[in-house]
Amino acid sequence: MRAAPDDALLAGYAVGDPDAAAAFIRRHQARVCGLARAIVCDTALAEDVAQEAFLRAWRHAPAYDARKGTVTTWLLTITRNLAVDAVRMRRPQPVDPGVLSSLDMAAEGTRSSPAATAEIQAEVARVRMALGGLNEGQRRALLLAALCGRTAKEISETEGIPVGTAKTRIRSGLMKLRVSLNPQREDEGSE
């Protein structure tokens, strides 16, 4: 089952095939739980968020559009939104120091999950290379927003910078990343 494409596993999960469902969950659970943990800073809550993310994926599988991204990023987007909602229902949480240090590891590279497909590993390498083209401030602002669910105001507090600077780093960093990931677009991206 490991060799089955993600979209096929998602399709099988959606229509109730237990083997496809188990393979789909097994393949993605570490990424989903990891992202949820990075945002909510609580392992038990992260698993609740992850479980709900898989349920959402099962419910909304027919809405998945392969032209807009991979199954993995679609699932992680669902996870991020759920995790951010979960965090915002609580009191503001400090950024976990472990998560902060992991931002550098995320940018530089960590071990590849054995469950990751070659397609995902290639995409991860491409994104890391694109991140390498950003300055450190932009890179940290983007990763704090994307992987920790932090708002510009929260990033300004974490980094000790004005809110306007945090917003500028997010915007200029993402613009530059868009150009790097989509080389046809060369008219934007300078800070």
Add this chain to the structure above:
Amino acid sequence: MNDASCPEVEALAAELALGSVSGAERASALSHLPRCPSCRRLVDELSGAADPLLLLAPELEPSIGFESRVLAATSAAGADRPDGPQPLLRGDDRSRPLGRIGRIGRVAVAAALVLLAGAAGLAVGRAIDDTPEGVRTALAVSASGRATCRAFAYGDREAWVFVTLEAPREWTADYRVEVTTDGGGTPATLGVLKLADGGGTLGATLDVPAHRLRAIRVFDGSGTLRYEAPFEA
């Protein structure tokens, strides 16, 4: 709540794409997007750059039993919503494919058995009834009743097709799977399904919408048609 203006949305576009805007500001910006193709395109493009960043999150293996909990929750959710996605088939259902194979195939197996009465060799099936909206299904059961081939397809623009074959564990073979479409023409090859350890799966995407699929056909290594089942009309 007032809709945001284009300059306001453009200023927030990156944060929207990253999911880092909350509350009224987010609601105001999102309410603007359906009516503004330019802002919608900008946010879509930035989302295309932001979403892959999620792949960089540190991985965390969940606690033991997580997979089972998700599967149980999925089954429970499916049971609560009979018109929604299919609940998962239980293991004991799968072990008796000609007895109770769950809600997906129950009606179909009975119908397939009627079709198969007297048939020898070639397994001819029919569509699986009682499925979620938008999902097309087909089922074939071998003449001996020892093997079951199921196919699911959905997608308005391009079809996702997922095929499973369950058979006795001692059966090992490669099967070529193809799909016919309405209007005739050359059947589209999905790929090769490898049967081993009692099962095999194959998934692929076709450049035709699911509603245009007519039937699934499975050939053995000698080119002999072994299973054929129409998708439901």
